[in-house]
Amino acid sequence: MDEQARIMQALGGVSLAGHSVQGGMALPPPHGHDGTDGDGRKQDIGDILHQIMTITDQSLDEAQAKKHGLNCHRMKPALFSVLCEIKEKTGLSIRGAQEEDPPDPQLMRLDNMLLAEGVSGPEKGGGSAAAAAAAAAAGSPTDNSIEHSDYRAKLSQIRQIYHTELEKYEQACNEFTTHVMNLLREQSRTRPISPKEIERMVSIIHRKFSSIQMQLKQSTCEAVMILRSRFLDARRKRRNFSKQATEILNEYFYSHLSNPYPSEEAKEELAKKCSITVSQVSNWFGNKRIRYKKNIGKFQEEANLYAAKTAVTAAHAAAAAVQNSQTNSPTTPNSGSSGSFNLPNSGDMFMSMQNLNGDSYQGAQVGANVQSQVDTLRHVISQTAGYNDVLGGNPMYSPHGLNGNGGWQDATTPSSVISPTEGPGSVHSDTSN
DNA sequence: TTTGATGATTGCGG
DNA sequence: CCGCAATCATCAAA
Numbered sequence: 057m058d059e060q061a062r063i064m065q066a067l068g069g070v071s072l073a074g075h076s077v078q079g080g081m082a083l084p085p086p087h088g089h090d091g092t093d094g095d096g097r098k099q100d101i102g103d104i105l106h107q108i109m110t111i112t113d114q115s116l117d118e119a120q121a122k123k124h125g126l127n128c129h130r131m132k133p134a135l136f137s138v139l140c141e142i143k144e145k146t147g148l149s150i151r152g153a154q155e156e157d158p159p160d161p162q163l164m165r166l167d168n169m170l171l172a173e174g175v176s177g178p179e180k181g182g183g184s185a186a187a188a189a190a191a192a193a194a195g196s197p198t199d200n201s202i203e204h205s206d207y208r209a210k211l212s213q214i215r216q217i218y219h220t221e222l223e224k225y226e227q228a229c230n231e232f233t234t235h236v237m238n239l240l241r242e243q244s245r246t247r248p249i250s251p252k253e254i255e256r257m258v259s260i261i262h263r264k265f266s267s268i269q270m271q272l273k274q275s276t277c278e279a280v281m282i283l284r285s286r287f288l289d290a291r292r293k294r295r296n297f298s299k300q301a302t303e304i305l306n307e308y309f310y311s312h313l314s315n316p317y318p319s320e321e322a323k324e325e326l327a328k329k330c331s332i333t334v335s336q337v338s339n340w341f342g343n344k345r346i347r348y349k350k351n352i353g354k355f356q357e358e359a360n361l362y363a364a365k366t367a368v369t370a371a372h373a374a375a376a377a378v379q380n381s382q383t384n385s386p387t388t389p390n391s392g393s394s395g396s397f398n399l400p401n402s403g404d405m406f407m408s409m410q411n412l413n414g415d416s417y418q419g420a421q422v423g424a425n426v427q428s429q430v431d432t433l434r435h436v437i438s439q440t441a442g443y444n445d446v447l448g449g450n451p452m453y454s455p456h457g458l459n460g461n462g463g464w465q466d467a468t469t470p471s472s473v474i475s476p477t478e479g480p481g482s483v484h485s486d487t488s489n
Numbered sequence: 490t491t492t493g494a495t496g497a498t499t500g501c502g503g
Numbered sequence: 504c505c506g507c508a509a510t511c512a513t514c515a516a517a
Contacts (some may be wrong), residue, residue: 338506
C-alpha cells in the first residue's frame with residue numbers, strides 16, 4: 057500500500073511539474089562512497105543532481121528547456137549509469153515482486169451475484185424475450201422467479217447504469233494508463249526504468265481502478281438487493297386475478313373435476329390465457345383443490361354454474377358428436393375417461409342439472425360431479441329428456457373423483473388415472489375455448 | 490373495522 | 504420436484 061501511494065505520488069509529482077520535489081524525484085543522497093572518480097566529476101554530478109532537484113520548482117517551459125539541456129549534457133550518460141547503479145544498490149527495482157494478488161473473495165462474491173442477477177453477464181440483448189428464453193433454457197422451469205415487468209424494467213435500468221459506469225471507469229483507466237506509460241517512457245530517457253517497472257506500475261493502476269470498480273459493483277449489488285426485496289414485498293402484496301382469468305381457471309377446474317391436475321402443457325396454456333405465470337396456475341389449482349375438497353357444498357353453486365357454462369360452449373362444438381355416440385345410456389359418458397377414478401356412481405351427475413334449474417341446492421354433491429364438458433353436456437341432454445329423480449340415492453358425496461379419504465381419485469396420483477385409458481383424454485376434452 | 494375470499498409461502502411426505 | 508395442508512397477508516365487500 058505505501059508503495060502504491062508512493063508511486064502514485066511520484067506520478068503526480070512528475071505530471072504536475074510543480075511542487076513536491078520530494079515526491080517527484082526522491083533520489084537517494086548522492087552517496088559518494090569511495091570517490092575513486094575524480095573530484096571534478098563528482099562536482100559535475102552534484103551540479104546535475106542539484107539541477108534535477110530544483111527543476112520541478114520552475115515553470116513548465118523553463119523545466120522543459122532545462123530538461124532538454126540536461127538530456128544534451130555531456131555528462132548525461134554518466135549520470136544515467138550512476139542512477140542505474142544507485143537503483144541497483146538500493147534495490148529499488150526489485151521491490152514489489154509480490155504480485156498476483158489472490159482473487160478477492162469479496163469481489164468474486166459480488167461478481168457471482170451480479171452474474172446471477174443478470175446484471176453483468178452476457179448481453180442479454182434486448183429483451184425480455186431473450187431473457188425469458190435464456191431463463192427457460194437455463195432449465196429452471198420454475199419461472200416464477202423473476203418476471204415482473206416492473207422488476208425487469210428496474211433491473212435493466214440498473215444494468216444499464218452499471219455498464220455505463222463500468223465503461224467509464226475502464227476508459228478512464230486506459231487513458232490514465234497510457235498517460236502514465238507515456239510519462240514513464242519519456243522519463244526513461246533520463247532515468248533507468250525497466251519494462252518490468254512499467255508493467256508493475258500499470259498493474260498498480262489497474263488494481264487501483266479495480267478497487268473503484270468494486271465499489272461500483274457493491275453499490276450495484278445493494279441496489280439489486282433493495283429492488284429485490286421490494287419486488288418480493290410487492291409479490292406479497294397480492295392482487296386478485298382478473299375476472300376473466302378466474303373464469304378460465306374455474307372452467308378448467310370444473311370441467312376436469314374428476315382429475316383437476318392440469319398437465320404441464322395445460323398449465324402453460326392456462327397461464328397464457330390468463331396472463332399469469334405457470335406457478336400461479338399451480339398455486340391456483342393447489343388452493344382450489346384443497347378448498348373445494350374442504351367444503352364442497354360451498355362450491356356447489358359455482359360448480360353448477362361452470363358446468364352449465366361449459367356445457368353450453370361444448371354444446372355447439374360437440375353436439376353432433378355426442379348425439380351420435382350416445383343414445384341414451386347415461387353412464388359413462390365418454391369413455392373410460394372417467395372410468396378409472398371418478399365416480400363410480402355416474403348417477404350423481406345428473407343431479408347437477410337438477411340443481412341448476414331448481415336451485416335448491418342441496419343436491420349437494422351434484423354439480424360437482426361433472427366430469428367433463430361432454431359429461432355435462434350429456435346431462436343437460438338427458439335432463440331435458442326428463443331425467444330427474446335420481447337423486448335420492450346418493451347420500452354422499454364423494455363427488456366424483458374424490459374418494460372418501462380425501463384423495464382425488466383414490467390413487468391420488470394422477471398417473472394411475474392415466475393408465476387406464478385416458479389420462480390424456482380428459483385433457484383433450486377441455487380446452488374449452 | 491370485521492370478515493370471508495384468495496393468492497402466496499412454508500413445511501412435510503412420497 | 505409435486506401436491507397437500509396449514510398459515511400468512513392482503514383484498515374487498517359488508
